[in-house]
Amino acid sequence: MRIGEVRVRSVLSRSGLPGLRYSLNPYRGCQHACRYCYSPSVLRETRPWGEFVDLKINAVEVLGEELKGKPRGMVGVGTVTDPYQPVEARAGLTRGCLRVLREHGFPVCLQTKSDLILRDRDLIEGGDVEVGVTITTMDERISRVLEPGASPPSRRARVLEEFSSAGVSTWLFLGPLLPSLTDSEEGLEEVVEVAAGTGSLVIYDKLNLRRGVMERLEGALRELSPETLRILLSPALRSRAWKEERERVERICRKKGVRCEPAFGPSSEGEAPLGEHGHP
Numbered sequence: 608m609r610i611g612e613v614r615v616r617s618v619l620s621r622s623g624l625p626g627l628r629y630s631l632n633p634y635r636g637c638q639h640a641c642r643y644c645y646s647p648s649v650l651r652e653t654r655p656w657g658e659f660v661d662l663k664i665n666a667v668e669v670l671g672e673e674l675k676g677k678p679r680g681m682v683g684v685g686t687v688t689d690p691y692q693p694v695e696a697r698a699g700l701t702r703g704c705l706r707v708l709r710e711h712g713f714p715v716c717l718q719t720k721s722d723l724i725l726r727d728r729d730l731i732e733g734g735d736v737e738v739g740v741t742i743t744t745m746d747e748r749i750s751r752v753l754e755p756g757a758s759p760p761s762r763r764a765r766v767l768e769e770f771s772s773a774g775v776s777t778w779l780f781l782g783p784l785l786p787s788l789t790d791s792e793e794g795l796e797e798v799v800e801v802a803a804g805t806g807s808l809v810i811y812d813k814l815n816l817r818r819g820v821m822e823r824l825e826g827a828l829r830e831l832s833p834e835t836l837r838i839l840l841s842p843a844l845r846s847r848a849w850k851e852e853r854e855r856v857e858r859i860c861r862k863k864g865v866r867c868e869p870a871f872g873p874s875s876e877g878e879a880p881l882g883e884h885g886h887p
C-alpha cells in the first residue's frame with residue numbers, strides 16, 4: 608500500500624448528487640479495494656485501485672478557509688472514496704473536517720463501509736449529521752472477497768444500530784446488487800432486517816459497469832459465482848436481473864415496513880450521472 612501526501616487548493620466542490628450541495632473527499636484512493644468500485648473511472652485514476660492512498664494533508668485548514676462566506680448546505684463527506692478507510696485512524700483528516708464543518712454549522716452526510724466512524728460519535732451525535740452505511744451482503748465470505756479492506760458486514764450493521772439508538776438519522780446503501788450472488792430472497796431479507804431494526808432508509812443500486820470495473824471484478828466472480836458473470840456479460844440478462852431485483856427489494860421492504868428507493872431515481876436503468884458520484 609503506497610500512502611502519499613498531497614497539498615490541495617480546494618477540498619469542497621459543488622455536488623450534483625441528490626440531497627447534497629457540496630462534496631468533500633479527504634482522501635484520493637481507497638484501502639477498502641472493493642472489486643466493484645467505479646471511483647477510479649470517476650477520478651480518471653490509472654494507478655492500481657486499492658493499492659494507494661493520497662492524503663490531502665492540508666484538507667482541514669483549506670476547508671476552514673473555503674467555508675467562510677459559503678451558503679450553508681448539506682456536505683457529503685466520502686462521495687468518491689471512503690472517509691473512514693484504515694489510514695483515517697492515524698491521519699484524522701475526516702475527523703478534522705467534521706469538526707470544522709460543525710464549527711461553521713454545515714449539515715453533513717457521511718457514507719462509509721467502516722466501523723471506524725464510531726470513533727467520531729462525539730462529533731456526530733447531537734449534530735446535524737446523518738450516517739449512511741453500505742451493506743452489499745450480510746454474507747461475510749462474499750464480502751471478504753468483494754470488499755477485502757472494509758469492515759465485515761456485521762460490524763457495519765453495528766454502526767447503524769449504535770447511531771440509530773443515539774437518535775442519528777441513518778440510511779443503508781444496498782448495493783451493488785449482483786445477480787445470482789447477493790440478490791437472493793434470503794440474502795436481501797437479511798440486509799433489509801438491519802434497516803428495519805435501525806429505522807434506516809434503504810437506497811439500492813445495481814452494479815455500475817463503468818470502465819475498468821469488469822476487469823477488476825471478473826476474477827472474483829469466477830471464484831464466487833460464474834453464473835453472475837454470465838448474466839453481467841449479457842446486456843439483456845443484466846437488464847432482466849435488475850428489473851427483478853428492483854421488484855424483489857421493493858417487495859421485501861414493503862413487507863418489513865422499510866422505506867426504500869433506487870439510488871438514482873426510478874429510471875435508474877442507464878448510466879449513473881457523469882462527473883462526481885457516490886462511492887458504492
Ligand code: SF4
Nearest residue numbers: 637640641644688886
Ligand atoms: S466502493 Fe467505496 S469503499 Fe469500496 S473501494 Fe470504492 S471508494 Fe472505497
